[in-house]
Amino acid sequence: MPAVLITGAQWGDEGKGRATDLLGSRVDYVVKFNGGNNAGHTVVVGNEKYALHLLPSGILTPGVVPVIANGVVVDLEVLFEELDALSARGVDVSKLKVSANAHVITSYHRTIDKVTERFLGKKSIGTTGRGIGPAYADKINRIGIRIQDIFDESILRQKVEGALELKNQILVKVYNRRAIEVDEIVDDLLRFRERLAPMVCDTALLLNNALAENKTVLFEAGQATMLDIDHGTYPFVTSSNATAGGASTGSGVPPHELKRIIAVIKAYTTRVGSGPFPTELFDEHGEHLAKVGHEFGTTTGRPRRCGWYDAPMARYAARVNGVTDFVLTKLDVLSGLEKIPVCVAYDVDGVRHDEMPVNQSDFHHAKPIYEEFDGWTEDITGARTFEELPVNAQKYIRALESMSGARMSAIGVGPEREQVVVLHDLLG
Ligand code: GDP
Ligand code: IMO
Ligand code: MG
Numbered sequence: 001m002p003a004v005l006i007t008g009a010q011w012g013d014e015g016k017g018r019a020t021d022l023l024g025s026r027v028d029y030v031v032k033f034n035g036g037n038n039a040g041h042t043v044v045v046g047n048e049k050y051a052l053h054l055l056p057s058g059i060l061t062p063g064v065v066p067v068i069a070n071g072v073v074v075d076l077e078v079l080f081e082e083l084d085a086l087s088a089r090g091v092d093v094s095k096l097k098v099s100a101n102a103h104v105i106t107s108y109h110r111t112i113d114k115v116t117e118r119f120l121g122k123k124s125i126g127t128t129g130r131g132i133g134p135a136y137a138d139k140i141n142r143i144g145i146r147i148q149d150i151f152d153e154s155i156l157r158q159k160v161e162g163a164l165e166l167k168n169q170i171l172v173k174v175y176n177r178r179a180i181e182v183d184e185i186v187d188d189l190l191r192f193r194e195r196l197a198p199m200v201c202d203t204a205l206l207l208n209n210a211l212a213e214n215k216t217v218l219f220e221a222g223q224a225t226m227l228d229i230d231h232g233t234y235p236f237v238t239s240s241n242a243t244a245g246g247a248s249t250g251s252g253v254p255p256h257e258l259k260r261i262i263a264v265i266k267a268y269t270t271r272v273g274s275g276p277f278p279t280e281l282f283d284e285h286g287e288h289l290a291k292v293g294h295e296f297g298t299t300t301g302r303p304r305r306c307g308w309y310d311a312p313m314a315r316y317a318a319r320v321n322g323v324t325d326f327v328l329t330k331l332d333v334l335s336g337l338e339k340i341p342v343c344v345a346y347d348v349d350g351v352r353h354d355e356m357p358v359n360q361s362d363f364h365h366a367k368p369i370y371e372e373f374d375g376w377t378e379d380i381t382g383a384r385t386f387e388e389l390p391v392n393a394q395k396y397i398r399a400l401e402s403m404s405g406a407r408m409s410a411i412g413v414g415p416e417r418e419q420v421v422v423l424h425d426l427l428g
Contacts, residue, residue, distance in 0.1 A: 003217045003257040004427065005247050006264060006327075008224025009317035011233075011271035013297070013304065014264035015329035015412055017041025017057035020220045022327075022410065022420060026427055028215040029065045029207060030058020033250030034240035035222030036073040036105055036135070037082075038128040040298025044415045048089070051298050054078050056220045060091060065210075069203050070101035071240065071250020073135040074147065075110075076192040098196065099203040100148040104189065106160075108167055108180050109134040115175040125236055126273030128299050136229075136239035138163060147200055150189050160185045204252025211257055216427065219247040225263070225317040226271075233360065236275025244321040262426055263323040263406070265314060267331045267396075270304040272297045276364045279307035279343045293333040308370070310343040311403035316356045318405030325426060326404060329412035331393060332419075337375040340396060343368035344403060373399060381414040386421055389413075 004023070008014040020030060021043045037053040043060055044050075050060060054075065059066040068074060083093045109131030116134070117124045127133060138144040143163045149156045160182050168179040207217055223242040226232045231243050240246060248255045268289050271277050281289070286306045289295065295304035317323060334340055346353045346366035357363050376390035383389045389397070389411075401408045409424035 002211045002214060002259060003219065003253060004260040004262065005219040005221070005244055005258050005321075006262045007221035007242055007244065007321060009263040009265040009314055009321075009323070009326065010224055010269050010310075011226045011277075012224045013040070013270055013272070014224060014266050015327070016220060016264045017043045017052060018329065018412065018415065019262065019264045019327045019410070020057040020218060021045070021060060021417060023218060023426060024058065024061035025063070026216065027058065027061075027064060027218040029067055029210055029217040030056040030061075031067040031069050031203075031207065031217060031219045031247075031251055032056040032222060033069045033071045033219055034242055034246045035238060036130060036132050037075050037078045038130045038132045038238060038299060039222035042298050042415070045417055050086075053082060053299060055082050055086070055096070058218060058220065059086065059093060059096070062092060065095045065097065066093075067203050067207065068096070068098045068102055069207075069251040070099040071246060072099070072102045073105050073132060073139070073240075074098065074102050075105040075130065076189065076196070080192065080195060096199050097201055097203055097206060098147060098199045100146065100200050102147050103135055103139045103144045104147060104150070105131040105135040106145065106185050107188065108164065108171075108185065109138070111171070111177065111180070112167065115171070115177060119175065124274065130299075133239045145189070147196070150193050150196065151200075153186070153190065156189065157182065157186050207251060207253050211253065217253070217257075219251065219258070221246065225320060226313065231320045233275045233363065236273065260324050260426065261322050262325045262327060262409070263317050263321055264327045264329060265317070265404070266329050267309060267334055267400075268293075269307045269310050269313070270295050272300070272302050272304050276360070276366075277305055277307055278346060278363070278366045278368045279310050280305050281307050285337070288337065289333060292336075293330055308341045308343055308368070309400060310368070311400070312343065312345060312354065312356050314400070314404035323406040325409035325424060326401075326406050327410045327412065327426070328397065328400065328408050331397070331411050332379075332381050332413045334375065334396075335380055336377055340373045340375050341370035342373060342400065342403070344371045345369040381419055383413050383421055384418075386411075386423060389421065
């Protein structure tokens with residue numbers, strides 16, 4: 001099983017970090033190919049809880065080579081903080097490799113992210129404020145700073161000057177902020193040079209060589225399908241491709257290498273930040289999901305919006321990613337609910353839509369059409385086989401499977417490493 005992808009099917013926080021950890025010791029490389037420290041992955045190992053932002057979750061597994069590939073935007077301060085914090089807890093971080101082509105997030109990206117959001121007011125996206133969008137905007141505008149630039153001070157200075165020329169005009173004249181000094185940025189980036197040097201390489205070469213040697217490479221997406229810049233609920237999305245195609249452009253590994261495409265999906269739906277969310281709940285059921293599911297963002301601590309499972313969205317994710325397997329997480333959070341509604345289609349101004357509407361404005365006021373399933377009262381956190389699950393939970397899983405466009409290969413019944421029911425081997 002050479003290359004495998006894990007992404008999210010919804011609006012993030014499906015439990016991708018946890019799913020990566022599940023495959024842990026059976027993979028040789030874990031690659032982050034998109035996003036930056038806007039991600040927040042919580043992994044629970046015994047009594048230890050880890051919150052990872054920039055680093056791929058695979059870093060927690062001894063022996064695995066973690067890779068930050070070209071598609072990522074790297075905040076170097078955060079990178080070294082995260083590495084130091086993990087080292088202090090006894091995690092071996094010495095194998096990390098970073099692409100020379102990855103872009104860096106500087107303080108002006110963070111500043112612009114925050115002032116733009118403030119300027120948008122009620123129309124704001126609710127970004128994580130980590131400078132993600134502005135860093136990707138510079139990449140696309142061809143005025144970004146890459147990791148390799150840090151090793152050529154004169155090039156670095158020229159590029160920072162180029163980037164700040166227009167930005168300072170905007171910061172001062174539009175946003176009423178102080179201009180940013182070129183030296184400030186250059187000095188800030190140069191201080192990481194020595195520590196960074198041994199990690200930097202051609203990660204595309206590294207990964208293609210690994211695949212040629214039959215090593216197993218796991219691609220771990222940050223964010224998720226509905227936050228994807230092309231396939232998500234634009235403009236309420238992040239600025240990178242979290243879908244399967246992003247793994248190829250974001251790493252330099254050709255698409256045909258991806259043999260298994262795993263989408264992690266919650267047994268209900270959550271979203272942080274603004275944007276449409278047809279199944280969102282504002283009643284006691286929403287409170288149940290938020291409270292029992294501890295739905296607070298790993299990165300910003302913001303409460304997550306909660307709603308029922310959306311089957312057309314799952315099918316959409318199955319299509320645009322080519323999902324071979326779903327990992328259904330947080331089924332345990334539904335225990336105790338008498339009835340569990342599932343959105344099977346949408347009503348848009350009296351017209352039934354079985355698939356996601358073409359127009360975003362239709363999606364904004366789409367009303368979910370629900371089918372209700374009987375709940376269960378049993379605690380399922382101890383179940384380790386499908387048969388150990390209550391019959392109604394089994395029926396719920398099978399119903400979701402038939403509506404979602406791919407098989408359910410693993411079911412999360414609790415946050416801990418072993419709290420999972422595996423139906424199909426994800427690597428076999
Ligand atoms: P990611 O961003 O996709 O990696 O997901 P997050 O880590 O942001 O959010 C998922 C949260 O759900 C984490 O706190 C996990 O520990 C937790 N989690 C994952 N799977 C399960 C599960 O099956 N049951 C429960 N109760 N919690 C889970
Ligand atoms: P993981 O990897 C959930 C959301 C933000 C905001 C939008 C744009 O943990 O699933 P950005 O800072 O990326 O420009 O913000 O995307 N967002 C996430 N929501 N999980 C994430 O990552 C997210 N990363 C970004 O809340 O709505
Ligand atoms: Mg998360």
